[in-house]
Amino acid sequence: MDEWRKRVRVGVIGGNRPEKRHLDMARKVGECVARAGAILVCGGLAGVMEAAASAAKKAGGLTIGIIPGSVPGEANPYIDIPIATGMGYARNCLVAMNSDVLIAIDGEYGTLTEISYGNIYGKRVIGLDTWEIKGVVMASSPEEAVALALQKGAPGD
Amino acid sequence: MDEWRKRVRVGVIGGNRPEKRHLDMARKVGECVARAGAILVCGGLAGVMEAAASAAKKAGGLTIGIIPGSVPGEANPYIDIPIATGMGYARNCLVAMNSDVLIAIDGEYGTLTEISYGNIYGKRVIGLDTWEIKGVVMASSPEEAVALALQKGAPGD
Amino acid sequence: MDEWRKRVRVGVIGGNRPEKRHLDMARKVGECVARAGAILVCGGLAGVMEAAASAAKKAGGLTIGIIPGSVPGEANPYIDIPIATGMGYARNCLVAMNSDVLIAIDGEYGTLTEISYGNIYGKRVIGLDTWEIKGVVMASSPEEAVALALQKGAPGD
Amino acid sequence: MDEWRKRVRVGVIGGNRPEKRHLDMARKVGECVARAGAILVCGGLAGVMEAAASAAKKAGGLTIGIIPGSVPGEANPYIDIPIATGMGYARNCLVAMNSDVLIAIDGEYGTLTEISYGNIYGKRVIGLDTWEIKGVVMASSPEEAVALALQKGAPGD
Numbered sequence: 134m135d136e137w138r139k140r141v142r143v144g145v146i147g148g149n150r151p152e153k154r155h156l157d158m159a160r161k162v163g164e165c166v167a168r169a170g171a172i173l174v175c176g177g178l179a180g181v182m183e184a185a186a187s188a189a190k191k192a193g194g195l196t197i198g199i200i201p202g203s204v205p206g207e208a209n210p211y212i213d214i215p216i217a218t219g220m221g222y223a224r225n226c227l228v229a230m231n232s233d234v235l236i237a238i239d240g241e242y243g244t245l246t247e248i249s250y251g252n253i254y255g256k257r258v259i260g261l262d263t264w265e266i267k268g269v270v271m272a273s274s275p276e277e278a279v280a281l282a283l284q285k286g287a288p289g290d
Numbered sequence: 291m292d293e294w295r296k297r298v299r300v301g302v303i304g305g306n307r308p309e310k311r312h313l314d315m316a317r318k319v320g321e322c323v324a325r326a327g328a329i330l331v332c333g334g335l336a337g338v339m340e341a342a343a344s345a346a347k348k349a350g351g352l353t354i355g356i357i358p359g360s361v362p363g364e365a366n367p368y369i370d371i372p373i374a375t376g377m378g379y380a381r382n383c384l385v386a387m388n389s390d391v392l393i394a395i396d397g398e399y400g401t402l403t404e405i406s407y408g409n410i411y412g413k414r415v416i417g418l419d420t421w422e423i424k425g426v427v428m429a430s431s432p433e434e435a436v437a438l439a440l441q442k443g444a445p446g447d
Numbered sequence: 448m449d450e451w452r453k454r455v456r457v458g459v460i461g462g463n464r465p466e467k468r469h470l471d472m473a474r475k476v477g478e479c480v481a482r483a484g485a486i487l488v489c490g491g492l493a494g495v496m497e498a499a500a501s502a503a504k505k506a507g508g509l510t511i512g513i514i515p516g517s518v519p520g521e522a523n524p525y526i527d528i529p530i531a532t533g534m535g536y537a538r539n540c541l542v543a544m545n546s547d548v549l550i551a552i553d554g555e556y557g558t559l560t561e562i563s564y565g566n567i568y569g570k571r572v573i574g575l576d577t578w579e580i581k582g583v584v585m586a587s588s589p590e591e592a593v594a595l596a597l598q599k600g601a602p603g604d
Numbered sequence: 605m606d607e608w609r610k611r612v613r614v615g616v617i618g619g620n621r622p623e624k625r626h627l628d629m630a631r632k633v634g635e636c637v638a639r640a641g642a643i644l645v646c647g648g649l650a651g652v653m654e655a656a657a658s659a660a661k662k663a664g665g666l667t668i669g670i671i672p673g674s675v676p677g678e679a680n681p682y683i684d685i686p687i688a689t690g691m692g693y694a695r696n697c698l699v700a701m702n703s704d705v706l707i708a709i710d711g712e713y714g715t716l717t718e719i720s721y722g723n724i725y726g727k728r729v730i731g732l733d734t735w736e737i738k739g740v741v742m743a744s745s746p747e748e749a750v751a752l753a754l755q756k757g758a759p760g761d
Contacts (some may be wrong), residue, residue, distance in 0.1 A: 137666075137684040142676075195608075197685065203535055203701050203725070205613075213608040214668065216687050219535040219700045221517055222410055226380040226403075230674050230688045242425065245406040246383075249399040253379055254674070266401065266423065294509075294527040299519075352451075354528065360544050360568070362456075370451040371511065373530050374544045378674055378690040382732055385532045409516070418491050536724055537697040540717075556720040556739065562696075563716040567693055580737065582713065 141171040142197070143282050144232025144256075146247040147181030147240040147263070155239040158261050159184035161275035162236055167194025169283055175234045176200065176224070177208040177215055181238050186211035199227050226250050234282045236272075237263040257282065298328040299354070300439050301389025301413075303404040304338025304397040307318070312396040315418050316341035318432035320392055324351025326440055331389045333357065333381070334365040334372055339393050343368035356384050383407050391439045394420040414439065454487040457596050458546025458570075461495030461554040461577070468532070469553040470510075471518040472575050473498035475589035476550055481508025483597055489515065490538070491522040491529055495552050500525035513541050540564050548596045551577040559595045571596065612642040613668070617704025617718040618652025618711040618734070623635050626710040629732050630655035632746035633707055638665025640754055645703045647671065647695070648679040648686055652709050657682035670698050688694075697721050705753045707743075708734040728753065
């Protein structure tokens with residue numbers, strides 16, 4: 134089993150038109166994910182996805198972007214491994230499927246599909262200023278969100 | 291343009307392990323949808339989907355079931371037009387895409403993905419004892435739910 | 448089990464920029480499929496798909512069009528039941544999945560994916576002036592193609 | 605733009621029950637792909653896919669496996685970056701979409717869908733003892749196949 138396979142994959146989900154404070158949260162989450170040695174998975178486009186990926190790259194991490202279009206090059210420049218799906222919004226299902234745990238930041242209905250798929254697939258979902266529904270564990274800071282995401286022995290671990 | 295194409299398509303979404311009262315609601319919704327001359331779209335499996343389809347058939351309606359598996363015959367027996375997708379839960383996206391309006395009854399995270407996709411695609415979502423979130427117009431009875439779904443000039447119409 | 452469910456579903460596949468003689472073949476195939484009481488399944492767009500669907504409609508048949516886009520209304524006007532997938536060319540897999548048997552007319556690589564998926568799913572594939580490969584039974588006329596498609600006891604039946 | 609993004613991605617496609625000589629070819633192709641600094645993309649399961657990935661790993665390469673199931677861990681142990689799709693055979697479309705060029709070794713109808721999708725997406729397809737159809741450039745050895753795949757200025761480059 135290769136070294137890459139042993140790493141936890143943290144999905145960071147959220148809107149593509151977030152406010153500045155959500156972008157700051159996303160950057161901090163991306164940085165913490167990378168520093169912890171985890172792989173960052175996201176939808177590969179703009180907003181929260183790009184902020185998290187850019188910070189993860191800066192901190193030396195690996196980033197996977199699962200995009201709705203059919204051309205891998207459409208992923209934002211901070212994605213190491215772009216995966217094109219050509220499936221449009223149905224790719225949200227694949228973002229959840231390919232994450233061990235999810236951190237949701239802000240976000241609208243696309244993020245809500247990912248939160249839901251996360252719950253369907255039995256993944257823990259941590260929230261930062263996002264949909265406050267059953268199945269989302271709210272965190273009070275990006276650092277806490279990543280800590281909760283990587284916590285051993287938590288429900289769903 | 292054929293006659294079938296002019297009919298409104300109402301998606302009925304909900305859990306596959308509902309309580310009896312949710313099954314009763316689903317049956318009434320299916321019946322009203324068929325009586326109004328609309329086509330019933332659903333996920334083609336058990337629970338709310340089967341109850342609604344069975345009542346729609348009994349009332350002379352047409353039913354479409356978009357299923358997660360790859361064998362059309364897996365749809366419940368009340369589905370006239372089974373559509374196999376082989377996509378698992380990502381098929382929830384197609385249920386929303388192929389409905390003009392959605393009625394959610396009870397339901398867990400699968401239903402929540404469909405409510406979310408409905409909102410992404412700009413479809414009205416009517417709710418009966420389901421997720422009470424922004425983007426769901428709650429109805430107080432199956433009859434009212436179908437009336438709201440088929441109302442002309444409503445937002446999203 | 449409803450009457451619609453008992454009908455054979457014949458997938459008609461082929462190019463969207465065919466020559467006139469292929470359009471003639473497609474029309475004849477569509478007509479024969481409808482006259483035999485079978486449902487016509489296709490990709491819902493132009494060329495062979497539209498010619499077959501238009502003739503099937505004229506002969507009183509029912510037509511299903513599984514389209515690559517996410518808006519059901521994009522199907523050609525001869526489709527009774529448009530199914531949007533939003534999956535682009537991956538929808539070719541669903542065309543094969545939802546047909547009991549396939550008739551390929553002319554066609555390029557899209558048609559070849561459908562011929563291949565037909566074989567993967569154990570469906571018989573009949574060919575008219577199309578890819579002559581293992582797994583395609585060539586017919587010499589549209590009438591023969593439909594007869595072969597609906598033949599009982601044939602391999603794959 | 606990250607270093608990973610600059611690397612060519614070579615899709616290696618082929619059967620999951622190949623003969624020994626095809627496995628030998630796949631291993632040699634995987635080794636050459638890795639030595640050339642390219643990323644190996646495949647379907648992530650057994651046979652040609654596993655042989656190519658295992659040799660690519662041994663030679664220090666990076667491997668991506670796009671699998672039909674919904675659990676990333678189902679990929680063979682030589683896959684660094686497993687991508688679960690839950691789409692069954694429709695994932696073949698994504699294998700082509702995410703490769704800059706394809707090398708087909710042996711293979712049945714699944715491989716033929718990938719060859720076809722490769723042509724649809726304008727990717728060069730190199731063949732080793734596989735479907736000899738228009739749109740496949742046959743190579744006489746694994747070394748030649750990889751050389752043709754990585755050749756600059758070739759049609760489709």
